[in-house]
Amino acid sequence: MMNSEQPRGPASDHLAAATDGEEAATSLLGSNRELAILYTIAGQLNRKVDVREALQEVLSQVTRLLGLKTGWVWLLDEEGEPFLAASLSLPPYLADHPDRMTGRCLCLDTFLGGNLASAANINVLRCSRLRNAEREGDPSSWGLRFHASVPIHVGEMPLGVLNVASEDWRELHSSELQLLHIIGDQIGLAIQRARLSAEHTRAAARLAAIEERNRLAREIHDTLAQGLAAIALQLETADALLLSQPERAQAAIRRALALARSNLEEARRSVMDLRAAPLQDHSLPDALALLVKRLRAESGTRLEFRYEPSPAPGPGRFPALSPHHEAGLYRIAQEALNNALRHAAAEQITLTLAVRDKMIVLQVQDDGRGFDPERARDYTREGHFGLAGMSERARLLGAQISIESLPGAGTSISVYLPYQG
Structure with missing residues (x-):
């Protein structure tokens, strides 16, 4: 019986190899x-x-x-x-x-x-x-x-x-x-x-809307609420002096009208998301100096402003900040000063603005009655949003805020904002 399988020669091997190569x-x-x-x-x-x-x-x-x-x-x-x-x-x-x-x-x-x-x-x-x-x-x-x-x-x-x-x-x-x-x-x-x-994107839009509502709430508090409180104080003064000292009463009414006009304009600027009005034509140190001067005249309290520029050699100008950061620091200072005037019964209030090692430090100190910082949430629930507003502003600025106080020992509020320059 013959084997049907034929032996493969060199030609067959070459053909098989070529076929395998083509398939590969x-x-x-x-x-x-x-x-x-x-x-x-x-x-x-x-x-x-x-x-x-x-x-x-x-x-x-x-x-x-x-x-x-x-x-x-x-x-x-x-x-x-x-x-x-x-x-x-x-x-x-x-x-x-x-x-x-x-x-x-x-x-x-x-x-x-x-x-x-x-x-x-x-x-x-x-x-x-x-x-x-x-x-x-x-x-x-x-x-x-x-x-x-x-x-x-x-x-x-x-x-x-x-x-x-x-x-x-x-x-x-x-x-x-x-x-x-x-x-x-x-x-x-x-x-x-x-x-x-x-x-x-939708979540970011919702967050942006929430932050915008919070911003408007802070702006309303910082402008309308504080302005109305100052107007009310002047009108109360006028009411008390109306019969005994009509000229002083009229002066208080004129101050109330001036405050009403000023705060109406500031509220418009805030809603339009412009810079705080005092910063339109002034640097932050100048605007804070004017703020202290105005509050000192209105309240009769001893208020002092201290500016400590950078000790590094140079012209001594205040670091260039964005309008957002300048307005935020101004608002925090404004709120801290108004809180001290309204609630602390302080005799001396000092506002300090310092530039230290790539850090801007804003500090408000008073010698008033003080409070327990642990009760800050209680104040918010009672309708006093000043501390919460300052903390929220500092967070949005990328700054750290420190609130130190003791009952009967005064209050110190410090904000630390890093900057590039």
Whole structure:
């Protein structure tokens, strides 16, 4: 009996080696092509901010690189209902009748039923939306009957379905379906990233709105509330002197009117988010000096302002700060001085502004009755927002605030603001 297996000679060995080499080269080229496709798709998804625009680019790349013609993407809305997020070269039967691209279909039902959840379950499905066109022989359907459906997930969360098709449909190879599945995962990550970014933007907007409301509340407190308190003090003085000393009463009324006009203008500036009025034409040290001078004249209390510029060689000018930081420090000083005048029964109040080692120090000290800092929250609940407002302002400025006080031993409020310069 002869052995049917013929011995291989040198020529056969060379032929086998060449065949193996061609197969390896083909496999390598295929792998490189797939990597190029994934690289291109990833680039499109990363570059585009708008999800729909990105999906449109992905459809264009996928259909071109796989030799297909048509594609569309379904996404699920917040209620879990599908909507058409992107489409490319739909046949007129569908493109000219948008109602035919709404609602459920076979691929969506398969996806939502959990039967299109992984690479192994990706299938070539007959398009139920084209069933009538196929039955009627409608040429506007371009003869499309089948498409490949690719699930889009992020983790266990279903997001939608990617469909691709062509007139001369051929069932896609398993490697192509696997490639589409990876692209589906890339789309899922991009959609999740876009949604998280949108949520972050909405959260930032909500936070900004809250901070703006707080800012307006502080501005109202720092302008209208304090201004009204000063006006009320002048009117009380006028009322007490009206019969015995009418001239002094009239002077108090004129001061009240001047304060009303001044605070009305300052309130307008605050609401318009401009700098504090005293800072319009003055540096911060000058504005604080004027503030102390005015409060000293109005209250009769001994108020002193001390300015300690940087000891470093130079012209001695105050460091250049943003209007936001200058206005914030001015408001804190204004609030601390008004608190001392209204509540501390102090005989001496000192406001110090110092520049020390890349640090601006603002300090208000008084020798008044003092208080227990541990009860600061109680004061807020009782409607006194001065301490809370100063602390909030310091935080927004990026500064540290220290409030030291003891009953009967006065109060010291210090703010430390780092600066570059």
